[in-house]
Amino acid sequence: MDEQPQPLPEPAGTGGALDRRAELSEFLRTRRARLKPEDVGLRGFGRHRRVPGLRREELAQLAGVSVAYYTRLEQGNGRNVSAEVLDSIARALRLSDAEHAHLTHLAKPKQHRKKSSARPQQVRxxxxxxxxxxxxxxxxxxxxxxxxxxxxxxxxxxxxxxxxxxxxxxxxxxxxxxxxxxxxxxxxxxxxxxxxxxxxxxxxxxxxxxxxxxxxxxxxxxxxxxxxxxxxxxxxxxxxxxxxxxxxxxxxxxxxxxxxxxxxxxxxxxxxxxxxxxxxxxxxxxxxxxxxxxxxxxxxxxxxxxxx
Structure with a gap:
């Protein structure tokens, strides 16, 4: 059964921090939505397909992970995801190098997040x-x-x-x-x-x-x-x-x-x-x-x- 399209999130506010889990969720969802089944060798089922792009189960199959695992990741829970799994998902989604790096930053912030500073940036x-x-x-x-x-x-x-x-x-x-x-x-x-x-x-x-x-x-x-x-x-x-x-x-x-x-x-x-x-x-x-x-x-x- 096709999942129903999700509404886009509201824009960020005027302070605080961006919601990393929401960013991860929306990034994966939008990358999945831009791929057509025929792009990855799957049947598109013609007009009976109500959701644009790949289904979660199709993407999970291409990446070699369970549907439940991928669903948790697309819901923003990338706490314990490995670099190998992210690489597989990036290949399945046909991400560019920049998109792959972005996915890794969002999914594994402790390893890759760069510290923010309130000090003005300086030029040598x-x-x-x-x-x-x-x-x-x-x-x-x-x-x-x-x-x-x-x-x-x-x-x-x-x-x-x-x-x-x-x-x-x-x-x-x-x-x-x-x-x-x-x-x-x-x-x-x-x-x-x-x-x-x-x-x-x-x-x-x-x-x-x-x-x-x-x-x-x-x-x-x-x-x-x-x-x-x-x-x-x-x-x-x-x-x-x-x-x-x-x-x-x-x-x-x-x-x-x-x-x-x-x-x-x-x-x-x-x-x-x-x-x-x-x-x-x-x-x-x-x-x-x-x-x-x-x-x-x-x-x-x-x-x-x-x-x-």
Missing amino acids: TSLGQLLDTMDGVPAYVVGQRTEILAWNRMAAAVFGDWSELPQAERNWARLVFLRPDYRELFVDWEQKAIDIVCALRMDAGCRPDDPRLSALVGELSVKSEEFRRLWATHDVKEKNHGVKLLHHPLVGELALRFESLRLSDDSEQSVVIYHAEPASPSADALRLLASWGADATRSGTGRPAPSA
């Missing part, structure tokens, strides 16, 4: 100095909760001078979902929004007890219908390189490639660097912005003072 002085030496290429440092921690003059010229914003507003999620000018800046705003939500989901899997993250999710859930819709998908992924198309208010269309480089000291910070194809119109536009200097960044300052 030498890293801030390195950003300043990158003439002609936009670069910035992003940390936990998609917070923008440091940037150079070219990043300010391309994305806006974040030094003019209060520190709490220097956050990609808030900028993308709550600022109309960023909706206009990104040609494919929907994809940028998806990338941001996926990054926050990954962060939530590592730090479900982070009250600042829960507060951010709660704020965006209240203020943005698009955020609520994307957050309910429970999608996670890491996007470390690609191309962004921008509509810059001063120089017009920009096609910029980017690389996101995670710092090796496990500080949860990444340096994101953008560049244009040589001899392209976008490269000419970046040189034009660089030649304008302080006029392009409005206030002429690219980053807050880093920590010692």
Whole structure:
């Protein structure tokens, strides 16, 4: 007998912590729902199938575990689940590497949860100095909760001078979902929004007890219908390189490639660097912005003072 579809949970509140068990339950349910029986070599039973995706018993069979065991896990009880079982379930669900890591973080928090800190994130002085030496290429440092921690003059010229914003507003999620000018800046705003939500989901899997993250999710859930819709998908992924198309208010269309480089000291910070194809119109536009200097960044300052 088909199980009945479950309603999506209410968004997180404005404080406290995300419910790890609920996160685990919804993640597994949504991953199971996206798989069709024919995707894994099972008969779909045509129109008589009332629930989208695989049934729990089908998934349990594919993973080599009992239905009762998998049901307990999908209900959020992953206390004693082994890494081997999680690997089997991840293979059955055809999870990506990022999704597999997210599942492990949710199911085995004692082994994998990273400590949250109420202290502001800091950027090393030498890293801030390195950003300043990158003439002609936009670069910035992003940390936990998609917070923008440091940037150079070219990043300010391309994305806006974040030094003019209060520190709490220097956050990609808030900028993308709550600022109309960023909706206009990104040609494919929907994809940028998806990338941001996926990054926050990954962060939530590592730090479900982070009250600042829960507060951010709660704020965006209240203020943005698009955020609520994307957050309910429970999608996670890491996007470390690609191309962004921008509509810059001063120089017009920009096609910029980017690389996101995670710092090796496990500080949860990444340096994101953008560049244009040589001899392209976008490269000419970046040189034009660089030649304008302080006029392009409005206030002429690219980053807050880093920590010692």
